[in-house]
Amino acid sequence: MKDLSGPKATRYSQPLGDKLWRNFVIGLPYLWLFLFFLVPFGIVFKISLADPIVAQPPFTALFDFGANTKNWLHATFDNYLFLTEDNLYWISYFNSIKIAGISTLLCLLLGYPMAYGIARSTPTVRNVLLMLVILPFWTSFLLRVYAWMGLLGKNGVVNGLLAYTGLIDAPLELLYTNGAVYLGIVYTYIPFMILPLYATLEKMDLDLQDAAADLGAKPWQVFVDTTLPLSMPGIIAGSMLVFIPALGEFVIPALLGGIDSLMIGRTLYDEFFVNRDWPLASAVATVLLFILVIPIMLFQRSQQEKK
Amino acid sequence: MISKNITQTKQPVTPYVPETLWLDPEAKPFIQIKGLSKKFDDFTAVDDISLDIYKGELFTILGGSGCGKSTLLRMLAGFEMPNAGQIIIDDVDMAGIPAYDRPINMMFQSYAVFPHMTVAQNVAYGLKKERVAKPEITRRVSEMLELVQLSNLAKRKPQQLSGGQRQRVALARALIKRPKVLLLDEPLAALDKKLREQTQFELMNLQYELGITFVVVTHDQEEAMTLSTRLAVMDQGRFVQTGTPTQVYESPKNRFVADFFGTINLFDATVISCQPNEDSASYNIKAKLDKTGTMVKAVAESLLSPASAITIGVRPEKIKISHERPEGDNLTIAKGVVEDLAYYGNRSIYRVRSESGRVIQVSAQNYQRSEQLSLEWDDQAYLSWDASCNVVLTE
Numbered sequence: 001m002k003d004l005s006g007p008k009a010t011r012y013s014q015p016l017g018d019k020l021w022r023n024f025v026i027g028l029p030y031l032w033l034f035l036f037f038l039v040p041f042g043i044v045f046k047i048s049l050a051d052p053i054v055a056q057p058p059f060t061a062l063f064d065f066g067a068n069t070k071n072w073l074h075a076t077f078d079n080y081l082f083l084t085e086d087n088l089y090w091i092s093y094f095n096s097i098k099i100a101g102i103s104t105l106l107c108l109l110l111g112y113p114m115a116y117g118i119a120r121s122t123p124t125v126r127n128v129l130l131m132l133v134i135l136p137f138w139t140s141f142l143l144r145v146y147a148w149m150g151l152l153g154k155n156g157v158v159n160g161l162l163a164y165t166g167l168i169d170a171p172l173e174l175l176y177t178n179g180a181v182y183l184g185i186v187y188t189y190i191p192f193m194i195l196p197l198y199a200t201l202e203k204m205d206l207d208l209q210d211a212a213a214d215l216g217a218k219p220w221q222v223f224v225d226t227t228l229p230l231s232m233p234g235i236i237a238g239s240m241l242v243f244i245p246a247l248g249e250f251v252i253p254a255l256l257g258g259i260d261s262l263m264i265g266r267t268l269y270d271e272f273f274v275n276r277d278w279p280l281a282s283a284v285a286t287v288l289l290f291i292l293v294i295p296i297m298l299f300q301r302s303q304q305e306k307k
Numbered sequence: 308m309i310s311k312n313i314t315q316t317k318q319p320v321t322p323y324v325p326e327t328l329w330l331d332p333e334a335k336p337f338i339q340i341k342g343l344s345k346k347f348d349d350f351t352a353v354d355d356i357s358l359d360i361y362k363g364e365l366f367t368i369l370g371g372s373g374c375g376k377s378t379l380l381r382m383l384a385g386f387e388m389p390n391a392g393q394i395i396i397d398d399v400d401m402a403g404i405p406a407y408d409r410p411i412n413m414m415f416q417s418y419a420v421f422p423h424m425t426v427a428q429n430v431a432y433g434l435k436k437e438r439v440a441k442p443e444i445t446r447r448v449s450e451m452l453e454l455v456q457l458s459n460l461a462k463r464k465p466q467q468l469s470g471g472q473r474q475r476v477a478l479a480r481a482l483i484k485r486p487k488v489l490l491l492d493e494p495l496a497a498l499d500k501k502l503r504e505q506t507q508f509e510l511m512n513l514q515y516e517l518g519i520t521f522v523v524v525t526h527d528q529e530e531a532m533t534l535s536t537r538l539a540v541m542d543q544g545r546f547v548q549t550g551t552p553t554q555v556y557e558s559p560k561n562r563f564v565a566d567f568f569g570t571i572n573l574f575d576a577t578v579i580s581c582q583p584n585e586d587s588a589s590y591n592i593k594a595k596l597d598k599t600g601t602m603v604k605a606v607a608e609s610l611l612s613p614a615s616a617i618t619i620g621v622r623p624e625k626i627k628i629s630h631e632r633p634e635g636d637n638l639t640i641a642k643g644v645v646e647d648l649a650y651y652g653n654r655s656i657y658r659v660r661s662e663s664g665r666v667i668q669v670s671a672q673n674y675q676r677s678e679q680l681s682l683e684w685d686d687q688a689y690l691s692w693d694a695s696c697n698v699v700l701t702e
Contacts, residue, residue, distance in 0.1 A: 207419035210386050213406040214413045215484065216436035225432075229423050 041289070048282035049075040059279050079283035088267065089284065093291065096264040099178070099253075100246035103185040107193040107242045108235065110186065115197035115234075116227075119204075130198070133191050145184060145255050152180055152256070176258040184252040185242075192241035200234030201227075236299070244292055264288055328361035329537065337362040337520055338383075338488060343392030345378050352378040354544035355392070365514050365521040367531040370541035371567070376524045379541075380490050383522065384413045397487055407436070412481035413490040416497070418473045420465040426476050427452065427461040433484040447483055455479045471502045482517070489514075491523045495530050507533055528568050532556065540564050556622075558608075561702035565620045572626075572667050573700070574619045576603065581611045592699065594619060599663040603639050605697035618700040623670035625696035628657055628682065629689050637694040641667065645686045659688055 050059035064074050083089045118129045136144060151157045152174040159171040174180060208230070212222040250265030257263070264284065271281035328334045336359035345353040352375040360366045370376045381387040383394060385406030394401040401409060412433070421429050427448055434444045452458045455475040465473055474497070481489055494510065495503045511534060514521045525531050531538050532552040539549040540563075548560040559565035562573060576594040579602070583590050590607045594617060603619060611617065627633065633640065646666065647658035650673075657669040667690055682688055 205417060205419065207415045207417045208421060210384075210406070211413070211415055211419035211421070211480075212432070213386070214384055214411075215433035215480065216407045217432075218407055221436065226421060 041286075044282045044285055047278050048079055048280075048286050049077070050279045051076060051078070052277045052279050057278070058276055079280045080287070082280060083283055083287060088262075089264075092262050092264045092267040093287070095262050096247050096249075097291070099181060099185070099261070099263060100243050100249070103182055103189070103246050104193075104239050104243045106182065106186045107190050108239060111190050111193035111197055111238065112231075112235075114190075115194045115201055118194070118198050119201035133194050137191070141188065142251065144188070145251055148180070148184055148187070148256060149175060152183075175256060178257065178261045180256040180258075181253050181261045181263075184256045185246050185249060188252065189242040189246060192245075193238035196237040196241065197231060197234040200231045204230055240296070247292060248288060328364070329359070334361060336360060337364075337397060338522070339393070339395040341393040341395070343379070343382065343394065344390050345375075345382060345387060346390050351544050353382070353389070356544070356546060357392075358539065358546065358549070360520060360522065362520055363514075363518050364536045365511070365523065365534055367523040367525060367535035367538040368541055369525055369528060369531040369538050369568070371526055374541045375544040376526075376541050377492065380413070380492055380522065380524045383488070384411055384490055385409045410487040411490060412484050412486040412488075414474075414477045414481050414492065414494060416492040418477040418497075420468075420473050420476050420480070422465050425462050425464055426457055426468070429465070429476050430479045430483055433480060437484070451479045451483045454482075470497055471506070474498065474506070478513075482513075482519070486519065488520045488522060491521060493525050493527075494523060496525070496527065503530075510534065532568075540568060542567075557698075559620070559698060559700065562618055562620075562700050563702075565698065565700060570623050570668060570670075571620045571698070572623065574598070574621075576617050576619045578611045578613050578615045578617055580613060581607065583610070594699075598665065599641070599661070601639060601641070603697055604637060604694040605699045606695070607699040607701075609701070611699075611701070615701075620698040620700055621692055621696055622698075623656070623668040624672075626667065626669045626690050626692045628659070628669045628671050629691070630682075630687075632689050633691045635691070635693075638691045639694065639697070641690045643667065643688060643690060645682050645684055645688055648682065648684065657682065657688070659690055661690070 046062050047059050049062060052058055053060055060074055062074060063072060065072055114133075118126055118133075121129060149156075153159070154171045154175070156175070158174060159168070162168045163171065204227070208226045209222050212226045213219070217225055248265050248268075249263060250269055253261050253263040253266055254269070257266075268281055268284050268288070271277050271284060275281075338358075338360040340356060340358040340360075343353055343356045344351065354375070356379065368376045368379060378387060382389050383401075385401065385404065396410065399410075421432065424432065430451055431444050431448045434447060439447075449458065449461075452461055455478055457472065457475050457479065460468065460472065465476065468476065474494070491510075495506055498506055507530070510521075523531070523534055535552055537549065537551055538555060539546045540555060541547065542563060548555055548564045550558075555564060555568055559568060559571075565571045565573070575597040577597060579593045579595055581590050581592045584606070588608070590610055592605050592607050592611060594603055594605060595601070596603060596619065605619060607617075632642075641659075641661045641663075643659040643661040645657055646660045649656045652673070654670055654672050657671065659667050659669060661667055669690060
């Protein structure tokens with residue numbers, strides 16, 4: 001009996017090398033996330049519990065093991081409390097969510113027909129159109145935002161054209177407005193909406209639309225009953241890809257926005273570099289992360305429950 | 308199996324005997340297709356097709372890929388608009404009537420079952436769009452699900468169904484609207500062999516009892532032969548031949564039909580004499596096979612001048628294969644060597660190289676269990692067939 005069990009056990013168990021290799025491959029992304037997400041986040045969180053001081057670094061240490069201290073742990077939630085007390089932060093967060101939300105909606109409304117058009121065009125045309133969607137990425141993001149400043153400015157191209165054609169007498173206030181921020185965000189992030197939408201629309205079985213029409217659905221009903229629900233994964237992916245970076249956007253509101261287009265990214269920047277209040281800035285960043293992570297986690301859980 | 312439950316539906320059950328309708332000159336066609344054409348850029352998919360289909364028929368359009376059969380079906384459904392011609396269904400011209408308003412439903416080759424809806428929701432969809440009252444929808448859906456034996460799967464999503472079950476959903480979804488015409492695009496193509504045979508009979512029974520006119524498109528000649536009351540063989544956008552399965556199989560119009568619709572042995576031949584038959588409009592001909600000089604007798608439908616080139620066709624199952632030379636007046640006899648044989652259980656297929664060097668295919672029923680006629684590779688064999696089995700092809 002012992003002769004039989006021996007070889008059987010080794011035959012069905014993996015060689016040690018394979019096991020190590022598998023664990024290594026699986027572990028690699030975890031290692032990456034640990035090093036470049038969890039550790040930095042831990043540092044930021046640690047700073048958010050400290051008090052600001054005028055020193056190098058500009059915050060108190062979390063742990064103090066000095067000889068004559070009673071409390072070796074030095075942590076405070078004052079920064080988080082302060083966030084709730086000052087209107088500025090509420091307004092920034094709310095503004096960010098509003099601007100990111102509206103921008104995402106605009107991206108969806110503009111991007112959906114574009115993605116649909118691309119998915120339904122002939123293969124040659126389709127490749128050209130996809131190329132055009134990706135093309136702006138070949139230029140620096142910052143340059144493109146600066147280009148919008150040139151276009152929208154008081155003496156910019158748009159005002160110049162309107163004045164030349166006699167449509168306006170005085171230049172319009174286009175730059176440094178909320179409108180310019182929306183324009184900038186939609187312009188920058190719309191490819192992230194179009195591409196996942198295109199991916200779901202392109203692989204959709206066109207027979208489904210014909211079948212709906214065959215069963216008595218008018219064209220708009222065909223869209224509402226089949227195309228729209230079946231492209232939901234693309235809509236969600238695209239919305240996430242637009243909403244998340246738009247929420248923390250700093251450059252666009254800073255360059256194109258006015259005083260009232262206050263977004264959390266700018267507040268964060270000001271706390272860090274203008275006020276040099278690193279602990280408060282860290283608290284702002286931590287809260288921002290939770291605003292982003294919690295809805296994503298809730299969404300993923302609902303997706304898993306569906307399955 | 309389906310037919311057992313059929314009486315439970317409210318659908319008026321009027322068993323149809325459509326076998327003769329198209330022979331009756333008084334009969335009014337239910338679907339009239341007149342001079343229908345469809346072009347995609349330079350490519351003519353459907354080229355001036357005219358066709359009458361009668362109520363209760365199961366009409367099959369048979370053709371290879373790219374012959375235009377799917378385009379024709381899509382024009383009937385209203386997904387494609389013809390460049391020329393007319394489609395009239397039950398006296399109503401379909402021009403300008405969009406797909407969603409036509410009294411036609413379609414079962415797609417891919418089944419096109421909505422993946423985000425349950426089986427019951429799929430079946431109910433058409434009625435919802437008709438704004439049928441909720442209780443009636445519920446009632447008709449459960450009736451229809453019972454008819455296609457899916458009642459216990461009503462709450463399933465399509466991903467949880469087998470191919471055959473998905474097809475039943477597609478069928479139920481199309482039939483629940485009580486269409487005047489049901490279009491079926493390759494209805495059996497995606498099923499395995501056992502399921503195909505079963506489904507085939509179910510479809511025929513269903514069609515017979517509901518009295519709905521079925522138009523089937525397929526590339527599978529066996530499917531076409533077993534399902535249809537009549538069929539049309541299509542090639543390059545045109546109908547090559549229209550008729551009952553028997554007509555098309557036994558009297559193919561030309562080499563294309565003969566070859567496409569089943570297997571056939573074709574021999575080039577030259578007419579020697581041609582005499583009109585006394586009682587009918589056919590002609591008795593004598594012809595000489597070009598390669599061997601064998602004289603054969605056959606019946607032609609038109610007068611053929613002597614020395615004109617024709618093709619003689621013989622179906623493999625009409626040929627007898629034997630060890631001994633058979634005796635008989637009207638027999639055409641060839642001698643050869645078995646080059647290939649395939650055993651199918653119920654029948655065997657032999658490929659015999661005749662003395663003239665060409666290969667003749669023979670399909671023999673294995674009517675005996677013993678091995679009395681055991682032909683092996685390289686065995687000498689005689690092939691023989693009756694003159695009445697010779698098909699004269701002039702094109």
